[in-house]
Amino acid sequence: MTISPRTIPFAALGGLFEQDDVEAAMRVISAATAENGSFFPLPEEADFQKAFAAHEGSHGAVSINSCGTALDVCMMVLGIKPGDEVITTPLTFVCTATCAVAQGAKVVFADIDPKTLCLDPQAVRRKITKRTKAIIPVHFAGHPADIDAFDVITRESGIPIIYDAAHAVGTKYKSRGIGGAGKASCYSFQSNKNMTTLGEGGAITSDDQEFLERARQKKTFGYVYGKQLRVASIGFNYRMTKPQLAVGLTQLAKADRVNALKRQKSRVMSQLLEGVDELILPAGYDSEGHGAHLYVVRLNTDRTKLSRDAFRDHLKNRHGVATSLHYPAVWTWDAFSELDYDRADCPIAEQASEQVISLPIFPLTSDEDLQYIAWALKQSLLESK
Ligand SMILES: Cc1ncc(COP(=O)(O)O)c(C=O)c1O
Missing domain, CATH: 3.40.640.10 (Type I PLP-dependent aspartate aminotransferase-like (Major domain))
Known part of the structure; x- marks a missing residue:
């Protein structure tokens, strides 16, 4: 291609x-x-x-x-x-x-x-x-x-x-x-x-x-x-x-139409990314019940030394793909840091919050863009090895 x-x-x-x-x-x-x-x-x-x-x-x-x-x-x-x-x-x-x-x-x-x-x-x-x-x-x-x-x-x-x-x-x-x-x-x-x-x-x-x-x-x-x-x-x-x-x-x-479009594009993305060891794909898009607001992939930090933030920067700066973050753990915000939460208490959330990357998938995202995003993710992983 x-x-x-x-x-x-x-x-x-x-x-x-x-x-x-x-x-x-x-x-x-x-x-x-x-x-x-x-x-x-x-x-x-x-x-x-x-x-x-x-x-x-x-x-x-x-x-x-x-x-x-x-x-x-x-x-x-x-x-x-x-x-x-x-x-x-x-x-x-x-x-x-x-x-x-x-x-x-x-x-x-x-x-x-x-x-x-x-x-x-x-x-x-x-x-x-x-x-x-x-x-x-x-x-x-x-x-x-x-x-x-x-x-x-x-x-x-x-x-x-x-x-x-x-x-x-x-x-x-x-x-x-x-x-x-x-x-x-x-x-x-x-x-x-x-x-x-x-x-x-x-x-x-x-x-x-x-x-x-x-x-x-x-x-x-x-x-x-x-x-x-x-x-x-x-x-x-x-x-x-x-x-x-x-x-x-x-x-x-039009909410059901929007959801169906985002679900369909999310399914395509999951097919395109299947088998990429360094990524953990989101679950549930095969169900018609998924509201498909976000497509949140996780960088499998057990399989790569790359940090999520460096990976996002590379995607954006080298390949023009902007992503978003949902979410830093709540306790990392200044307003909560004073409250002294024990981060070890929720290890799965703590780890996920450092792995999550929301991909730019919207109702009108084209097939070509979906393919490009998937290619850019894989390419960025190769380039960062
Ligand atoms: C999980 C979650 N809860 C609450 C909100 C707040 O929504 P609003 O901006 O309508 O106050 C958001 C907004 O992004 C959200 O993602």
Whole structure:
């Protein structure tokens, strides 16, 4: 195969943003700015929440301005407070952990499953104490967490599970949407996710209507509407805007198409990289339930002396292939380093966090680009020997 050099960026837009999305936003902006128009986000909010819950297989949904605030709200609704412990994975975005710290609780890290990179329920069991008040698994990269095993933990201990579903719009577990799992799930529609609501946005789904109502109050000043408006609890303003909600509907309508495209391209990448000893390939893309937000390959540092960072630099500088990092372990961030976590406690997550490389695979990545990326990975390994 003749290979000519290419430049492959790591796109900031994870899904597809098309003409219908632009028109949806423009329509509500035009209507709002017409005489007697308004930016008040109804009826779009109710329409989007209904459609999102139906898509994710939950009884209901609350739209919100980010997954970060969704996690914060869930901690508040559960009443997480100083002295409590919340168990999560170290291999995640920082806000999966900060949501608990923000309520004064202690984050306890448990190790991950080496195949799926999702939180390992058995490792979680070893970390449960009398003070454990919530567990937050992440559906990592779009791979579903082990929901059945977490259900058993809740049945035995009463500890609620809040899923971080930032990567998981359209993810399925045993052929069912994941939106009704545990106590609640928190989604992200930030720009690089498979669907986006103009750059920021999120949702909380749940089968528990009372939990959803309390979450709705938290994101809307504690308001309860009726003959007379009441402020029933302490709340905030975490609403999505009207244009975002309108775009949410058009983005949701194409979410399955986006996921299918990313899944198909991920499968091609796995075929192209099969048999490369120095790489550990991600699991689960053969299943239609994989949300395919990210394709995270690991540099097998037991098989090569090369460091992940040197390898990424080489890929970028020599072959023009940009990659991303999901994630440095949470405890490596300055804000957590003071808390003195014992890194040896989660050896699988610790090692994975130094091996992971997210490849630039997007809905419109061409076959030629996929082949080039795979070639560049193999070539970089040869050149670094
Ligand atoms: C695992 C995970 N959780 C939470 C978030 C936060 O999402 P948002 O940017 O919508 O607050 C992200 C964002 O990238 C994420 O990857």
